[in-house]
Amino acid sequence: MNWLERLNAEVITCRKCPRLVAHRERVAREKVRRYRDDEYWGKPIPGFGDPKARLLVVGLAPAAHGGNRTGRIFTGDRSGDFLYAALYRAAFANQPWSGHRDDGLALRECFITAAVRCAPPGNKPTPDELATCRPYLVEEMCLLRSLRIVVVLGRIAFDAFLKAWGDGGRAVPAPRPTFAHGALTKLPDGVLLLASYHPSQQNTQTGRLTSAMFQRIFARARRILAGPRASRPRESKRRNVWKRLPRRRTGLPRAASSGI
Numbered sequence: 001m002n003w004l005e006r007l008n009a010e011v012i013t014c015r016k017c018p019r020l021v022a023h024r025e026r027v028a029r030e031k032v033r034r035y036r037d038d039e040y041w042g043k044p045i046p047g048f049g050d051p052k053a054r055l056l057v058v059g060l061a062p063a064a065h066g067g068n069r070t071g072r073i074f075t076g077d078r079s080g081d082f083l084y085a086a087l088y089r090a091a092f093a094n095q096p097w098s099g100h101r102d103d104g105l106a107l108r109e110c111f112i113t114a115a116v117r118c119a120p121p122g123n124k125p126t127p128d129e130l131a132t133c134r135p136y137l138v139e140e141m142c143l144l145r146s147l148r149i150v151v152v153l154g155r156i157a158f159d160a161f162l163k164a165w166g167d168g169g170r171a172v173p174a175p176r177p178t179f180a181h182g183a184l185t186k187l188p189d190g191v192l193l194l195a196s197y198h199p200s201q202q203n204t205q206t207g208r209l210t211s212a213m214f215q216r217i218f219a220r221a222r223r224i225l226a227g228p229r230a231s232r233p234r235e236s237k238r239r240n241v242w243k244r245l246p247r248r249r250t251g252l253p254r255a256a257s258s259g260i
């Protein structure tokens with residue numbers, strides 16, 4: 001079992017937050033009409049992606065009928081469609097969509113996680129719940145040894161990331177950077193922090209965050225990783241990259257996958 005499988009196995013059995021455990025399990029029992037035939041995951045959602053990632057994406061929390069239903073982060077909802085389309089365009093994902101945990105989606109050089117692993121009521125975790133879940137984020141960040149850039153989705157994830165970064169023994173800039181879409185901060189140890197609005201429907205349906213704006217975030221991350229003189233990845237190069245990528249099903253351990 002590698003570090004990711006071990007950590008994921010720990011996360012998906014976690015019951016530390018009574019309010020969130022009750023909510024995620026109630027949603028999974030009651031469902032919504034459009035997914036009434038689905039078997040909901042109803043457990044915490046582990047991180048997903050490449051253990052050798054240079055890019056870390058930090059979201060807020062799973063959606064009640066998205067990740068909490070499908071068992072994979074940003075999977076089965078509109079926010080995920082928005083995110084994976086942008087990651088695909090920047091050659092971090094092998095396909096521009098995510099529907100369920102066995103849809104063939106794979107990430108390369110990218111790992112996606114969240115500040116809180118259980119779907120919170122109203123998408124609003126409490127400060128205590130954020131603090132209780134933070135050690136999982138700290139551990140992921142410590143184990144992603146190739147990390148060079150972190151894209152945080154929304155203000156809550158931005159704050160959660162900085163707290164986790166400090167908890168992991170890494171230096172945090174003083175004064176603390178403030179959240180703004182597109183703001184890039186160089187952390188004291190050289191890792192870059194790039195802030196983005198969260199691709200929630202509240203932001204995407206109002207035009208606060210457009211697909212072009214979101215794609216520019218990940219195109220910028222790609223250019224940073226490629227080096228100062230690199231240009232935007234060309235379509236033909238991106239396709240070649242994915243021809244060489246081994247197809248993977250999921251970052252979850254097998255035992256957990258078969259439990260759905």
Ligand code: SF4
Nearest residue numbers: 014016017044118133
């Ligand atoms: S939010 Fe995090 S700490 Fe709380 S129950 Fe879920 S996995 Fe555990």
